[in-house]
Amino acid sequence: MIIAVDGPAASGKGTIAKALARHYNLPHLDTGLLYRAVAATVRRLELDPSKEADAVAACGFDELTLADPVLRSDEIGQLASVVSAHPLVRAALLQRQKRFAHQEGGAILDGRDIGTVIAPDADAKLFVKATPQVRARRRHNELQARGSSLSFDRVLADIRARDQRDSARSTAPLIQAADAATLDTSFLSIDASVNKAIEIVEARVALKRRG
């Protein structure tokens, strides 16, 4: 079983994907981390994120980078959405994600283009969303817990800028796959979001079985 979970920043897709992975005992890949690792490498090597060749050079990042807590910063998130707009960066990371999705026994991936590009053949697709205010509140809380002093307004502005960049790019933009179920978490607790996600997956799988 392949499960695709897509959505904008702080919509809850990572939390939902991890919970689904536990529920179905499937391996999980947070694909945003790959783009964040490219961004962190661009910064470490003092490359220019707006230059495609520079960003491509950072795609051979050290695997240890994936565990670096700095990847979770707001700054790296912004930089990730700059480097991820380059078609050659997406191409460099494509096979790794496709292989993960199509491994024996199935997988669950979360990101922006899982249902549209990485696994258009997924058995269940979720598009997780929430209002920009709710998402900014969640991200602001997370960043504060990690010691960041960024204001709520700044986090909201950054989320809006990232939504805009991710949706406007020509290669693999953030769009809902035609066959993805919408899950709006704006007014749902984490538990309620996860339960709803499981319900959606069960319904999709039952529908598939019936052919």
Ligand code: CDP
């Ligand atoms: O967790 P959050 O939604 O804030 O960010 P993320 O999923 O870690 O993604 C960081 C950035 O990587 C996004 O803003 C996108 O620009 C990019 N990304 C992408 O282009 N495609 C994906 N499948 C995943 C992330």
Ligand code: CDP
């Ligand atoms: O992966 P993505 O950036 O879409 O979001 P996330 O990391 O799963 O969730 C962002 C934050 O919102 C986390 O701190 C979650 O615990 C929280 N969250 C929430 O408060 N209510 C939900 N229904 C879902 C997530």
